[in-house]
Amino acid sequence: MEYRLGLDYGWVNVFHRTYDQDQDLVSEQGESFLSDRRDTTTGLRFTWNPKQATRMTFGAETRSYRYGDFDSDTDTFRLSGIHRWSPRASLTLTATRDSTNNDGRKSDTHNADLAMRWLARRNLIVEPRIGTWRRQERRISDDRFKTVGVDLRWFVRKLVAEVSVQHNEWSGTTNNLDENRLMFTFTRRSR
Numbered sequence: 602m603e604y605r606l607g608l609d610y611g612w613v614n615v616f617h618r619t620y621d622q623d624q625d626l627v628s629e630q631g632e633s634f635l636s637d638r639r640d641t642t643t644g645l646r647f648t649w650n651p652k653q654a655t656r657m658t659f660g661a662e663t664r665s666y667r668y669g670d671f672d673s674d675t676d677t678f679r680l681s682g683i684h685r686w687s688p689r690a691s692l693t694l695t696a697t698r699d700s701t702n703n704d705g706r707k708s709d710t711h712n713a714d715l716a717m718r719w720l721a722r723r724n725l726i727v728e729p730r731i732g733t734w735r736r737q738e739r740r741i742s743d744d745r746f747k748t749v750g751v752d753l754r755w756f757v758r759k760l761v762a763e764v765s766v767q768h769n770e771w772s773g774t775t776n777n778l779d780e781n782r783l784m785f786t787f788t789r790r791s792r
Contacts, residue, residue: 603621612647618642619640620638620639638668638669641664641665642662642663642665654685657680657682660678663675664677672703673701680696681695694713694714696711696713697711710735710736715731731749733745733746743773747769748768749767750765762787763786
């Protein structure tokens with residue numbers, strides 16, 4: 602069974618969703634492999650749009666997930682914003698914080714991304730980006746990930762040529778990695 606409730610006034614949005622699944626066998630066989638499931642999410646989101654060029658959103662939600670003997674509780678805070686200088690350029694910032702408790706194991710995750718989209722020419726889009734991610738698990742691990750890159754997209758009639766350059770750095774309790782990627786993609790559009 603699932604139900605959803607919500608109020609949306611444009612600048613504020615309140616929502617709640619619950620999903621319940623009870624599993625029972627019809628026959629007399631053992632039910633050891635069946636597990637009941639419950640997933641509940643409640644949240645609040647504010648949107649600020651003072652001008653058509655800028656839009657900021659702040660949201661908070663809590664999620665409780667139960668599946669058999671497994672329990673998980675997550676609190677999420679998210680801030681995102683977009684600013685358009687012109688129809689040709691925009692900047693997007695996203696920051697997220699998650700606090701999770703999985704069967705008594707607590708972890709905190711922080712994420713931040715900054716990306717720009719620039720229409721350099723009618724047929725060329727340039728998208729530089731930078732991001733960082735960190736997850737800490739109490740007395741167990743501390744993992745960090747950083748990325749920087751740029752995507753170029755050229756449109757020539759029905760062909761799309763994409764070049765993606767990316768540098769990633771991963772440092773953590775179990776693994777350290779530096780990685781450089783160069784990817785080419787060629788696509789033919791149907792329209």
